Amino acid sequence: MKFTNLMGLLLLVTVAVIPLLGSCSQPKELVTLRQEHVQTQAYNQSDMQPELTEAMNRFALTVYNESYQNDPDSPAQMADPDNLFISPVGLYMNLSMLYNGASRQTATELQKALYTKGITLQQLNQGQQVIQELLEHQDDDVQIELAGSLWSRSGWAPEDTFVQRLQHSYGADLHATDFTSSQAVKDINSWVSEATHGGIHQMIQNPLEGNTMLVLLNAVYFKGGWTEPFEQQQTHKQSFVSGKGEISSVEMMHRQGEYEYTRQPHFQAVRIPYGATGKWGMVVVLPDRDYDLQQFRQHDLPEFAHWTSAMSSTAGEIGLPRLELNEELQFRDILRSMGIRQVFDPQRAELDGISQSVPLYLSKVQQNTHLIIDEKGTEAAAATSAEIAAGAMPSQPFRMIMDRPFFVAVTDRTTGLIVFMGELHHPI
Template identity: 30%
Template structure:
């Protein structure tokens, strides 16, 4: 029995561009260009962040047997990036390597985060994209000013000292997350352990309308095949036009833009003779880049299920498997937070939401890093019908930067 999964990935950066005035999917394609040239450190960060996003995708897919999976590597990276500024020694090196930031100095990492956050915001008036970061030290706990200052400078983090003994402390943190995600991420933190001393939190919100919207009158109940023999009903949308498209004997890929075409969703539909999990396991940076380079405009019809999914997961095991196990144990060194250490990451909690319908896509995600003290009708052209498991990506089209990547094996929709 195939597990049903959606694995939506947002990784670090989206770089967007201007476009022409095409108003129909049958018209000439919109052409993107960067609003400015990337620095060398920004370009390295964009490239390495794709590696982190794909590896995190594969790690979660391998370890989580849940029907639905939905994560944001961008959110995870932001939260861990702030935490990295408090790490020292081998803990710092292992976290840096896990985040695929090997080619950058600490200064370059922080500067690249800051400049790319600046670049991401307010680039497309037709797309809402928001990032928020915060650090919540236990009230009275000694924190080095340098740690708070570096994260305020480069991550725009809010300093939110809080009495963790307050009866409403959990609600205060959850309300901040809910506000920053427009109410899409609710009740994320379940409790505060007695020895917890700090929470580092990232929240992300995305809402984009399709450049070419689906006609709701064409949406019908159709079968979605979880295996060649088994199927479930879904609400299947339909649209025809001129799309970026690629096909070989193993995959069909197409690209659906949002707003002014500065963001897009790219869908990967593996052939029926391979499983979705085998396809996910086969992904790497080279094949990923090749897929996007091979996209070309073709006329065709797309059928895609409506989706509305929530996901929540403790990411400890995935991150440990990716190489930062030292950060979760008694050997962790976060002495650049308080000056003396005795801290470790006890939980990395991740929660996400996505809705895909005829109008567009709404997605939100948040990541909490918890630190505790050690105790010590007949279409023409191609025809792509997504009625079996498939992959999709929301991406920036100029540099193929991943915003979201999803795996769908059993689409769901609720009114």
């Protein structure tokens, strides 16, 4: 598959590896599930839970900000930061799956980090099922697929109730495999490759830890062409200046037209729509030259909903680099900073909803993303409060050329969710 020939898509896999602590008791009979996931009810926008949408977007903004605060090599700590691209929706769904097996303090910590206070587990699972259907079926011109799976050690299986909940609400089928063999890694990576249409080939490295009992996988695949594609003859080499002042040459795509746009005190923002309906769109933010992305993240990103609602149709010119990114991020420390601690502790994790016989803990949470932006579309395999006044609509056509670090977010209007978000510091 040659990605440069595609309309554009977003690929992501989140994986949580849960290894065993202690000795195994007698294994119980393996649960066998149907491979296909049958939806018994069709949903529409009125079935959305506003509280869940708000919770997921709060989680998105929190985990995004924490991604820049914890790693000493993270963009927030570097004079010349790296690129970042994540799918908060993919991570949220993966942790929601895990939440189904947690109890007591472990469950309380997950509930707090997921902002689900006042939302029951049943409502959370039902809400995720509604979101999945709405995301997948709202626009014939945009392809999005969400998939989940569970991989258990041969001879052992999670509790029936846990498996059935995840199969029903997340379409996550259970697969038993021999974790001591290299074939297990091949099978898991094969599932990932298929779920991401070949975007991510190797998610798990050989070998798995010897006490691994269960792997939870979640994948999000998006493919959508711009409503109005960029013309290739308008793409030409242009300088891109990093935050450190280093200059590189990029292929800059240019287009003039009417876009939803806002001018705020310290940045410009434009929404580039996908498909015929424009329900999906990429919000692109370009800070002013004397205002960097760290300042934007701290002071303006928390008000994302406020200033995006201030956008209005405006004529202008945009310049967007053609780029391709492959990212991998470990979320253990990030989630710990958000209060999810006990589940990572081998002595204290309470995951008896997954297993009554084997003490389990969470050892790893990883997300791989793949992003391509070209003339046809996007392909990818991802709080300080500040009061911001709505920007006045400019009297002159705007000009917004992303020739320095900028922020992007792929959003969906039907669900109101931030599905992917990131910062591009070094377009390549």
